[in-house]
Structure formats: structure tokens, C-alpha cells
Amino acid sequence: MASGRSPLRVGEQTLCHSKINHQLHRDELLGIVGITRTDTPKNVTIEAYPHLPPDLLNSETILLKDNGEQLGTINQITQKMYETRKDELNREISGQFLEHFKTVEDIGSKNLTSEFSLNPNEPLFIKSVTGGLHRVINLILTMTNSFSYQPTAANHYLLGGSQVTMGTAKDERGKDFSIMVIQDSDKPKQAKIHIEVGEGPKIIKRHPKRTKKNS
DSSP, rough: OOOOOOOOOOOOOOOOOOOOOOOOGGGOOOEEEEEEEEEEEEEEEEEEEEEEEEEEEOOOEEEEETTOEEEEEEHHHHHHHHHHHHHHHHHHHHHHHHHHHHHHHHHHHOOOEEEEOOEEEEEEEEEEEOOOOEEEEEEEEEEEEEEEEEOEEEEEEEEETEEEEEOOOOOOOOOOEEEEEEEETTOOOOOEEEEEEEOOOOOOOOOOOOOOOOO
């Protein structure tokens, strides 16, 4: 349903006037991959009073307002919940990503589970076949978050004591963005990442302002 990236932006790095004076070994090279996340609904749990019979709960079950107006089906409401809180989910997963995925192989073999909870600000009800009303106390959407990756072609350089990896990838809208990763030899577990979106920097020529002379 969705995919997301959270690039880390750092200061510009100057690459000019540096000489390549070392040979790179393949097992020392950094790689760049594009990661796609797919969010799939797993189940919906509704807490209601009185308790809801199982035969009343399905994706097309209609939720009613206090005045009897139809708010929408469970499927429509949970879809709106997801769209409204998708950015929140992106931030949460991005912040925990490296805790769960230590290697590239983990990306395709591990899933995460996320939950959205809706505590209605106004009374919501589900009507039984006999006409009785069940008030919705809470609605919980549980989703499975699965991941896939696609390696990105990259060029590798040694500039002084730093290894530089550069590549171009596409975002979820199909637009190109450039990635530059700089890793210092004395900091093997750290890297500086620079993301450049679009066509790159442009030079704007500024002309001096002309003043009109009085005759």
C-alpha cells in the first residue's frame, strides 16, 4: 500500500582536487539498496458494549453515528485511519529500522507488525440484526509491514583516507535522487550520507542593478 524513505541530510562534501591513490577490494565496498515497504491489513478488533457477536463483524459492517447517520463501513474507516496516520507510521518504523534489520538479508526475511487504535470522540454504534445497538469503545487495526530491496548501481572511490560510494536511485514517485556515502577509514561503523533530489544545484547569474540617470 505504501512505501517510504527517510533520507539523512548532512553538509555538502567537496570532492574536487582529491587524488585516487589506493585500490579498492570488493569485500570492503559499501552497497546501496532501495527499500520498499508494503503495509497489509491483518485484522480489525472492535471493543464494544454490549459485546459484539462474531457474525456482526466483517469489512462491510456499517458504523452509525448517534443520530443514525452512516459513518461508513469498517473497511472505509480503517483505510482512512491508515491514510491519516501513515506519516506517523513512517517515522516510527524509520526510527526502529536498524534495530530489527541488521543485514540486507534481513530485509526480505523479516516482517514487522503495527497497530492503529481509534478511540471515537463521538458515540459510534453497530446495529445488530434484531435492531439492538452496540457502542464502539475502541477499534484497532493491525497491519503486517513487509519489506523488499533492490540493489542500486554504484561507483566507488578512495579519496585520501575516505571511501566514497555514489549512486542514483528512484523514489516511490519514480523521480531520481543521488546518494553519496562517505566512510572514513578510522570510523568503520560510521558513514556520512548526502541526498540530492532533482537535477542538482544550479548556478544563478546575478546582474548588477541598473539605475536610471536623470538627464
